Amino acid sequence: MDEExxxxxxxxxxxxxxxxxxxxxxxxxxxxxxxxxHYIGSEFGLEANIFPRKGLSHTLIPISGFQRSLSIKSxxxxxxxxxxxxxxxxxxxxxxxxxxxxxxxxxxxxASAIPVKVGLDRNIPTMIQxxxxxxxxxxxxxxxxxxxxxxxSKDSESYINSKINVTGNPIRNGIEKGLKKTGYDxxxxxxxxxxxxxxxxxxxxxxxxNAIRSILNLFEENGIQLLWQxxxxxxxxxxxxxTDKIKVKPYIKEMDLAYAICDLVISRAGALTLSELLVCGxxxxxxxxxxxxxxxxTKNAATMVESGAAIMIKQNELDNDILGNTIIELIxxxxxxxxxxxxxxxxxxxxxxxxxxxxxLEVAKV
Numbered sequence: 152m153d154e155e156x157x158x159x160x161x162x163x164x165x166x167x168x169x170x171x172x173x174x175x176x177x178x179x180x181x182x183x184x185x186x187x188x189h190y191i192g193s194e195f196g197l198e199a200n201i202f203p204r205k206g207l208s209h210t211l212i213p214i215s216g217f218q219r220s221l222s223i224k225s226x227x228x229x230x231x232x233x234x235x236x237x238x239x240x241x242x243x244x245x246x247x248x249x250x251x252x253x254x255x256x257x258x259x260x261x262a263s264a265i266p267v268k269v270g271l272d273r274n275i276p277t278m279i280q281x282x283x284x285x286x287x288x289x290x291x292x293x294x295x296x297x298x299x300x301x302x303x304s305k306d307s308e309s310y311i312n313s314k315i316n317v318t319g320n321p322i323r324n325g326i327e328k329g330l331k332k333t334g335y336d337x338x339x340x341x342x343x344x345x346x347x348x349x350x351x352x353x354x355x356x357x358x359x360x361n362a363i364r365s366i367l368n369l370f371e372e373n374g375i376q377l378l379w380q381x382x383x384x385x386x387x388x389x390x391x392x393x394t395d396k397i398k399v400k401p402y403i404k405e406m407d408l409a410y411a412i413c414d415l416v417i418s419r420a421g422a423l424t425l426s427e428l429l430v431c432g433x434x435x436x437x438x439x440x441x442x443x444x445x446x447x448x449t450k451n452a453a454t455m456v457e458s459g460a461a462i463m464i465k466q467n468e469l470d471n472d473i474l475g476n477t478i479i480e481l482i483x484x485x486x487x488x489x490x491x492x493x494x495x496x497x498x499x500x501x502x503x504x505x506x507x508x509x510x511x512l513e514v515a516k517v
Contacts, residue, residue: 156186156515157250161266162258162280163192166352167423169201171280172258174321176207178508186515189250191243193262210246212239214261236265243269254298254515256280257289264289271296276514280507282320282422284454285447286310298514301507303422306450318507319500320426327431327501329411337408338378338398345482346376348413350403352421355382358466359417359438360389366475370396375482378409414488415481417474420452420463428460429499434491435461436477438469460495 158179162172169192176188190209192198202209213235243266255270255277257263267289270277276298281290284306294300295313302308303320335342347370351359360381370377377397381389386401393399403409410416410431418424420439428435437455439448455461462481464473481488 157252158254159189159252160256161191161263163196163198163262164260167421168260171321174504178504191266214239239265259287283447284450285445319503321504322427326407329407331411334408334412340376344376346413347415348378349417350380352419355385365471369475420448429495430501432492432496434488437461437463441466458498
């Protein structure tokens, strides 16, 4: 029997870093039977709930992200890193001693930096998957020493002093294969009416929630349905707004079904979200997060706009009229929606996960 090969995938904190890790791991397991995939994440990220729920082999480290705010709470959290970083390093070193990984894959976020660094220090083949046009700190620090860097966008080349492979981003398996009938049944929406899907990333967005809340009357008046993911923290204050045409959800895990039934998406412009929109051929209105590092979400959205797949509204330009008018104009222009969908599919990279995993398995000598 062939020796079991261990591959560790480190990433998380937010869905944008976690879901690529899961997509890569799932593809590896589908390809070969003699590989054990072990995930590494943070005790404070989404993965702390998702890894156990999925029954995945995993380790959580006590690391948290650096807080850029100057509030007392943020300062105290940053001070705690003095203790959390050494504890996390020791935990990863012990894990590597025990499991002897053949390849380390980092997908970004604060959970990936320490495993990537320890892997490089031990001369273990270490690969990085970077989702954003402006690379995250882990990628910028370690790309020049990594075995390979897989980028979601060619724009990353401007910020990394090493060769990158522009593969596109790994996305959730089957995201583009949702069944319309199942989606309409699940969300209890009418298959004869146009549907808008709004979400602000895995944690929700208060500005997006407030913007859509102020124009709910337009949906009722124009015969448009709304599927609205508020985020867990915002749900209680918004759930009373649900009607037959407006469905309010704290979190939607059946994203394939949500995409399948909607005619238009309104969202932030995180890299993973955009990769999913492209593969699903979804027309979109993008509202980039203005506080994103180096304004990378605006750069992400600009690429979509230039390709004719999306319309961008900057947060400082957002008001009731511009958002409401844009929604009504697009929903009433079927040809424009069709062209935006075609443009999205034209620039999509549906084979990204397979390409990345092919490279990982070659390095692991599987």
